Amino acid sequence: MISLYMAGNSWAHRLPARVKLLFLFVLSLLIIPFNTLWFSAALLAFVVALYATLGRRGLEKVKVVRPLLWMMVIILLVHAFLGDIEQGIIAVLRLLAMVLLANFISITTHMEALMDAVEPLFRPLRVFGISPMRMSLAVALVIRFVPVLLAVYASLQEAYKARTARSNSWRLLAPFALHAIKMTDHVSEALTARGGADGFDRS
Amino acid sequence: MSSDRSLVQIAFYAALIAALGLVPKIELGLAGGIPITAQSLGVMLAGMMLGPVRGGLAVALLLFLVALGLPFLAGGRGGIGVFYGMTAGYLAGYFFGAVAVGAIMRAMRNMNVVFGAIVSGVLGGIVVVHAFGVPVLAYKADMTLYNAFLVGSLPFIPGDLIKVALATLVAHTIARGLPSAMLSRS
């Protein structure tokens, strides 16, 4: 599974995940009162400069905001229509800046480091039976299941195509779900067979 | 039910929501140029099948993975950035939507599955999701609630209604073919 993470050893990679998360959180609160065009533009420039410190490959990662662009165009249009295009530009600049800044953490922090960084936040969940062990097991299971589900869907599609010459249909959805849900019983059986979510000598 | 099975089911629905958003082939079509993916269909299904607690946990787990940087949102989006974007409210809406769908489904467990699925799908899967999505969009884009609704929600509602129909179809199929998997009704 391709995550956003970009392997590397830059200053940003070496910074502890917790520091980065805290910085993001604090900054997102601090900028609220500063609602001018110049401030927003400077903020975006600052964030893009952060990407630039990672080098060329880093700067290219700015592209992650591409899927947001059409929505930003709509926001601009709405504001233009209402006659306050400046407010629209400010909103879009801030959105871009904050999304890019947040993604900067995703790009420079390994998944496991992020998970370790936020683990203390989840400790209170223990009372509900959600232990860190269970969390990481659940995370692994999702990453494991996604490609399996895509494969199950692809094979149903093939079977459907072989008989109808059409490759896709909403008709596949219910059999897909039925087929896939049956799989969960097998997997939980396999988990139980190896000691279950809590293990043998741990609990 | 065993806790192992519970854990696997939660992870499974988190993965299902991701898969439904990822496969371009499951895209349901275009509404005014906007591709509608089946992602929120997965959210409805999680609530309908698992009930409020596990359904909500499934969505929360998915969002956690997204925050960890995995590209599990529609179109392969992921990373902490999505929680700072203008659609962040819809993500919160997914969570509360799944909880609402599950709660309504559970409250209606003695009624017809199809009826329960339609009611919970429309109220939880559409109304609740947009109720969280629109205000955040309005705030982030500096628009009025009404304008945010016009650009951020209205175009998607026809697609959402189709998804309620599909989720209902799936729920109906599962209720007949694999009733033990309908935890919301047990």
Next chain:
Amino acid sequence: MNDTSKSISFDHVSIERGGATIISDVSVALPDQRVGIIGRNGSGKSTLVRSLNGLLPISAGSLVVHGVSSGEGAKKLARVTGFVFQNPDHQLIFPTALEELSFGLRQLGVGKADAKAQGLALLKEHGIAELAERPVHELSEGQKQLICILAVLIMEPKLVVLDEPFSSLDLRTRAALRRKLEKLDQQIIFVSHELDALSDYDKVLWIEDGRVKQLGAPVDVLAAYEEHELSGAHLHFEGVARA
């Protein structure tokens, strides 16, 4: 007589599933190192072997597996009995082989780093170290099933149960995995429809309609089974209907 700490004994065991009695009153002792289990589809083979590691509770009688009795709970049974299922996609829990192997050790309380190192060592030993970090969904069926087997072996169970583990594998891969199984010191219970594969086992157990039909040397049991099943094959469609 038999050393019960290294054997399996069913004593008047019955197992129910979904309200129906699937295994009825089975009493049999299996002290031999390698035991094959055969029988028609739906005869109850999977049901019987699932009780060995507590996946299915027994509803009557008693069961002792390598010194652990069914009364001690499913978890105790799972600790002594490793289980390899038919479909690797249904038992691989983790996205990579290395995580899959180290999970088993973590279950036993081994630390994270140690578990990884030992997992990697085992992969090396079997010549597949390069698969360690590859996403499992990219691997071949044979590679996946090998990883499932290793994931069970790394936990050092005293008994390894394999329920038709090779049905989706090609001849070559089957032979290779079978050779790996031959080298194991553990007791092995192998459920299979490929009779040839069981010809060099110590014992073969034939299950029919949830009861023991025959237990004995492979030559005798396999021949009797084949004779019984094929003699009137054209007449016996109820077996298929039932399955």
